[in-house]
Amino acid sequence: MRAKAEALALLAGSGTADFAFRLAQVALPLVILRETGSVAATGLVGGAAGIPVLLSPWWARKARQWVDSGPRLAIVACVSALALASVPTAAVLQVLSPALLVLSGLLLGCGDALSNPGRSALLADTGDRWGDGRAVLLLTWQDGLRRIGMLLGPSAGAFAVAAGFTNELLWVEAFAVAAAGLLACTVQPTRAADAPELPPSIRQSLQGRRDVLYGWIVRGTGCVTWFAFTLGLSVLGEERGKPGVYLAAGMTGYGVGALLGTTISLAVVRRTKPVVAASVAWAWMGLCWVGMGVWTTPVVVAVMGALSGVTVVIGIAAISMLITRTSAGAERRTLLSGQTVVVNAGSAAGLLAGGPIIGAVGAASALVGSGIVTTLIAVLVLIRSGQRASRLSNDDAAQIPAIAATIRTAKSSQ
Incomplete structure (x- = not known):
C-alpha cells in the first residue's frame, strides 16, 4: 500500500x-x-x-x-x-x-x-x-x-x-x-547495492537494447516533423482567412484522441511487440498528416488529429514498456534522460527548420511531406527490426543441433 x-x-x-x-x-x-x-x-x-x-x-x-x-x-x-x-x-x-x-x-x-x-x-x-x-x-x-x-x-x-x-x-x-x-x-530511494561507481552514458545504456534505439528513431523523427502540425496548421488558417481555426481543430482532436489512447494503450502494447507497436503508431501518424495536407478542412483536420493522438500515445507507451522491462536504477534514469534529449532536440531542430520549409513549399505541402517522411522512417525501422528478429531466431535455431549433441555426449559419458 x-x-x-x-x-x-x-x-x-x-x-x-x-x-x-x-x-x-x-x-x-x-x-x-x-x-x-x-x-x-x-x-x-x-x-x-x-x-x-x-x-x-x-x-x-x-x-x-x-x-x-x-x-x-x-x-x-x-x-x-x-x-x-x-x-x-x-x-x-x-x-x-x-x-x-x-x-x-x-x-x-x-x-x-x-x-x-x-x-x-x-x-x-x-x-x-x-x-x-x-x-x-x-x-x-x-x-x-x-x-x-x-x-x-x-x-x-x-x-x-x-x-x-x-x-x-x-x-x-x-x-x-x-x-x-x-x-x-x-x-x-531504490538503490542497488552493486550500482556502478561511474553511471552509464546514454550510448552505453543502449548497448544490448536495439529495440529502444529503434523506438527513439521513430519518436525522434515524429518530433522533428512535429512543426508541420503546429506551425503548419497555424499558417494554413492564416492563408485560408480563418486564423486559429485549423490549429484549434487539430489540437483539440489530438488532445481528445490522446486521452482515448491513454485508456487503451496498455492493452494494445501488451498484445504486440513494442517496437512493432511504436513503428506502426508513428507510421499512422504520418499518414494522418498527409490526410490533413490533402483534405484541408477543419473537420478533416480534427478527425486526423484525433486518430494521430490515439496512435502517438500507443507508441509512447510501447517505448516506455521497452525501457521499464529492460532496465532499472542508474540505467533506467539514463535511458529516460536520453529519451528527454531525443524529444527536445528533435522538436528544437524541427522548429528551427520548420519556418523556412513552410515558407518555401507552403503549409499544406509541408504537412504532406512531413507525413511521408515520418511514415517512411517508421516503415524502414519496422522492416529493419523484423530482419533483426528473424536473424536472431535463425541463430538460435542453428544452435539447437550443437546443444542436442552436447546433451547426448553428456548422457553417454555417465
Missing part, C-alpha cells in the same frame, strides 16, 4: 505542475511584453531552458543519478520554483530584463534536465514495488495527465488572463512546482 500511495503522490504532483505550466504559458509572453516592450524577449525563457536539456548528456551524467529519491527530487523542484518565481518578482519590482530572463531559463532548464527523468524513474521504480506491469502503467498515466493539461490548460489560462490575472499565473506555477516536489518527499 505504501508504494501505491507514493505513486499517487508522484502522479498528483506531476499533473498539478504540468497543468500550472500550461496556465503560465499563456501569461508569460504577455508579462514579458508588458514589462520589456520587446517581442523578441518573449521567447528567451523557453529558448534558454532548452539549452541545458540538450547539453545534459555531457554535464548531467552524474547529476541525474543523484535524483534517486523523493527528498532529492524536492530539492531540485524548489530550485526550479525559485527560477520560475524570479520572473513575476522582477515584474513587480519593475526590473525585468532580457539578462534575467535568460538566467531564469538556464536555471529552469537545469532543473528540468534533472527532475523530469528523475521523477519518471522514481515513478517506474515505485511501480515495480507496487506490482508487475505497474511501472509502464504509471508512466502511461503520467503522460495522460500531461495531455489533459495540454487540452484544458490553455483555455483555462486564457480565461484567467481575460479576467486580468497574468503575474498571478506565474506565481501559481512556481508554487505548484514547489508543491509537487514536497509531495514527493515520502518516496524512498
